[in-house]
Amino acid sequence: MKILTLTNEVKKELLDKLIKRSPNNYSQYEKNVDLIINEVKEKKDEALFDFTLKFDKANINTTNILVTNEEIDEAYEQVDNRIVDVIRKAKINIEKYHSKQKQNSWFTSEDGKLLGQKVTPLNRVGVYVPGGKAVYPSSVLMNVLPAKVAGVNEIIMCTPPMENAKAYAQTIVAANEAGVDKIYKVGGAQAIAAMAFGAESVPKVDKIVGPGNIYVALAKKAVFGYVGIDSIAGPSEILVLADETANPRYIAADLLSQAEHDELASAILVTTDLDLAKQVKIEIDNFIKVLSRKDIIEKSLENYGYIIVAENINDAIDVCNEIASEHLEIITKNPYETMTKIKNAGAIFLGEYSSEPLGDYFAGPNHVLPTNGTARFFSPLGVDDFIKKSSIISYSKEALEKVYKDIIYFAESEKLTAHANSIKVRFENEKGE
Amino acid sequence: MKILTLTNEVKKELLDKLIKRSPNNYSQYEKNVDLIINEVKEKKDEALFDFTLKFDKANINTTNILVTNEEIDEAYEQVDNRIVDVIRKAKINIEKYHSKQKQNSWFTSEDGKLLGQKVTPLNRVGVYVPGGKAVYPSSVLMNVLPAKVAGVNEIIMCTPPMENAKAYAQTIVAANEAGVDKIYKVGGAQAIAAMAFGAESVPKVDKIVGPGNIYVALAKKAVFGYVGIDSIAGPSEILVLADETANPRYIAADLLSQAEHDELASAILVTTDLDLAKQVKIEIDNFIKVLSRKDIIEKSLENYGYIIVAENINDAIDVCNEIASEHLEIITKNPYETMTKIKNAGAIFLGEYSSEPLGDYFAGPNHVLPTNGTARFFSPLGVDDFIKKSSIISYSKEALEKVYKDIIYFAESEKLTAHANSIKVRFENEKGE
Structure with a gap:
């Protein structure tokens, strides 16, 4: 698990590496x-x-x-x-x-x-x-x-x-x-x-x-x-955004809980506190020894595990928005306030007792979430995925009469004369036409 | 423009023909x-x-x-x-x-x-x-x-x-x-x-x-x-569902308004009334002569134009649901009642003054609609397409404490021990654990 200072180069390397895991590749x-x-x-x-x-x-x-x-x-x-x-x-x-x-x-x-x-x-x-x-x-x-x-x-x-x-x-x-x-x-x-x-x-x-x-x-x-x-699922991801108030042992355990999924899984901590970064690294090393899926975890952390130290909370939030992680834990002094600045994430876990497996199994929100940066445009699986909508349009004769000349003009300007005709025919017997 | 009696064979031929226009082919x-x-x-x-x-x-x-x-x-x-x-x-x-x-x-x-x-x-x-x-x-x-x-x-x-x-x-x-x-x-x-x-x-x-x-x-x-x-768009389509109360001249004009889009466009009338079917055919032949996009219209009607006569309104509705058309006009005695039985359509136009071009240009609902049977699962373009959702999960310590043993059990039963660990670690100092 690398500890890196947030720079544009680090960010670019990280984003490039993550996107390579896409099933599109x-x-x-x-x-x-x-x-x-x-x-x-x-x-x-x-x-x-x-x-x-x-x-x-x-x-x-x-x-x-x-x-x-x-x-x-x-x-x-x-x-x-x-x-x-x-x-x-x-x-x-x-x-x-x-x-x-x-x-x-x-x-x-x-x-x-x-x-x-x-x-x-x-x-x-x-x-x-x-x-x-x-x-x-x-x-x-x-x-x-x-x-x-x-x-x-x-x-x-x-x-x-x-x-x-x-x-x-x-x-x-x-x-x-x-x-x-x-x-x-x-x-x-x-x-x-x-x-x-x-x-x-x-x-x-x-x-x-x-x-x-x-x-x-x-x-x-x-x-x-x-x-x-549904959306095209890539490997699982966790991103923890934490400040100096966070418990490093909890963060380490949470990062590992995603790293165990598979070798392409990604676990990233973004923090404003270098001390926390160091302590999380130590806790991770301790936990790995005793976890049953040690081999998978080690490979996943080696390739896609990062601890990133940002200069301030706004820089930290920006990089979280760019990563657009499947799971985002916010463990800061005021996680709700931090959350208001988050634009891209599949599921957002607030506070130190909202650990990611709570969402995987139990809390109620869906655990099928957009991965691999697709939280920029995809949503969690939900009821929306199992319905579709139809538009309903009903105009009376009087209502159509008020606008029919504009519609005819619009259709004719697009050279769609049969469109125009379908409106015209309804008023062909009117006086003055 | 063929007039055909609705049978399983006719339905199959029609559906097979329409789906071949898919951009997937x-x-x-x-x-x-x-x-x-x-x-x-x-x-x-x-x-x-x-x-x-x-x-x-x-x-x-x-x-x-x-x-x-x-x-x-x-x-x-x-x-x-x-x-x-x-x-x-x-x-x-x-x-x-x-x-x-x-x-x-x-x-x-x-x-x-x-x-x-x-x-x-x-x-x-x-x-x-x-x-x-x-x-x-x-x-x-x-x-x-x-x-x-x-x-x-x-x-x-x-x-x-x-x-x-x-x-x-x-x-x-x-x-x-x-x-x-x-x-x-x-x-x-x-x-x-x-x-x-x-x-x-x-x-x-x-x-x-x-x-x-x-x-x-x-x-x-x-x-x-x-x-x-957005959804993958195929050629445009109109389906008119009409009974004996409908005006054949309006229907003919509306069918032609979609047929003019391109040679792959489809225009279908499903009706319970053979007389109406025959009159619509006559009106279409009259209109075609005077419309500017005659060549496109003729090719589109020859290949994908159908007049289908169904024995009763329920059969007619069933075939409309199977076609799942981009545009569906309902011109029946009680179009609202008929609409309650429609499951698949991009936009539904009710009554004889709600002609399809009204929706194309003016009424307000979107004209980017699911084509080629995809109204079974796609919706019209809308605000939903330009937002995404993130789940929010926040549990207090007390709330997590009430369920944490179940979560650990669930995670362990899936052999995801690091998931279990991320919950365990939060209660490792509790009495009795």
Whole structure:
């Protein structure tokens, strides 16, 4: 973990390094992903089953692709009762927070004119859930519950099977608790293609959400436009903005909590206090020794771990806005005041007891957040992702009559005479025309 | 214009045909687009100027790429005063409608816990405006004004120059009226790349919006993730849902108003009344003869024009929902009642005086709408496109203490021990731990 003084060069190096982790920089896999997508588009189920045998070593066919009620019961037997209990508690908080995000249809009306915006939930959504080394029930809740709250009609899930042709028990339990309608045992780019174009066994959806490896990320980007997708997820990040009032031990623990995700994860402290910087470094070195994911943490910190010392709080805030981190902890004398100057961050954690894992699991806000600087323009996953809007326009004859000559003029100035005609025809029998 | 009875086969043929118009089906241009993007990424201004000379036959350099105040004055001299007047009237309506879309930051608080969502406008947005055969001031207003209403800090525009190295006068005037900060004379995929990655002359933006040809559409898809983009626009569409109470002359005029856009545009009538269907066909044939864009209209109607007769209104509504049209006019006995059953449409026009061009130019709602079936999951362009959200999480020590054991359990069950540690460390000195 490097301690560096904030300069323009340091900032540039840091930003360049972080952006290189973008899934957009893995075009070498694009060809393979396109092959898989085209194969599924053409051969549908047959291709799904072939790829599942090839990549997951699992024998999946039309009779066992769907997780059955018996398999759901089995899954509950396999997991601890306490995890079910904790999932249910987290679910209450997540639903409560997301229900505040619901938007109403609205209209305005005056003098023969009604204008409005109609909010409609998506009809069918597909949630992708990875298997393998990272089975995260919390991720299932965070992806499914906003869709539930939005009122999506049908939520399906795709997740790669284990070699015994079963889905992971924790995934099944979390999906069932969250209210998923159907779970299909298929993963990778092939699952994304199936949900985008439909196969015999897997229905076409309106939008695909959920994390995945580089194949899944590229497949989602490739099908974007045929279906909606959530934002393109990169590796996880934490940024801590702290002054001399912060507890270095807490900061060290929080930085490590993101560094353990994977080798591309990034953990950065920006502080105005050199002493704090030094103490955090010492605490990190102590913690690493005892943490189970030591190897991952060491690689991630070596490449993407930084301790940056800024001259004053405004410089520190500026660099935080430029990094636009997925998670931002503010541990300063007055974190609310500092927060008012933050423009770019996925989730902002205020004060020393708002540690990042609180948001990952429990508090209620979504943990699917914009990564890799995309907090400049993307938002956390939420109810907005599972609705769409339609404009409503209704004018009476009288209302149209007041403005029709302007519309005709505008259309004709753009040389769109059939547009003009569609207005003209409604007043062709009027006197004086 | 074909009159067909609604059957599953007809529906399938229609949907298959419409989806083929998607910009996603033009991958043959992808390689060229990637070349242009990489060239701009690497050589920046130099590449922009070379491509502009090659594609637009215009000599653009650092001294003339930016539209000057003198050029703005010149542009006002070149356009009719009345268009400025109409632009200003339309602007008032568009701003009024979009200001209703503004969302507030919000928070909830109880018992040591504060959760919220912070709404922040994007910092810098790039609006692309095509040149050539389609210079549409209305499109400038529709793309720029929602960003203005959202509070975007800086709005830049890129638009291809004419051979004399000037931008189109109507575009300049509309941009100036809408409040664009800077207009750059560069077009095509090269303009998109410049706004995504930055060049010496053109600054990097957070999001790119605006229509364009297939090169522009593919370039926007390619840079998605580095920057935000609006939805991927396909050819324009109108769908009219009408019963026996509708005026066939109005419907014919409205169908033609979209058919004139381009040869890929689609115009569809779904009706429960065969007589109406026949009369609309006759009216269309009469109108075509006298309209200036006859050739485009004929080709578009031949390929993507349909009159569909459904047995009853519910069948008619179902097929409208499957088509998910950009524009939907409902001209039935009770259009509001019919509208309650519509799930997928970009903009819905109610009643016989709410003709589609009213929405294109004047009423206020945006005319940048989801095309090609994407109304299943995309919304009209609006203020939402120019803001992003950040979650806010703040727990007191007491609030965290009530739940910290559950969080630790959840993290450990996902084998993320550093996550668990970040919670544990905050209570390591408590009695009983």
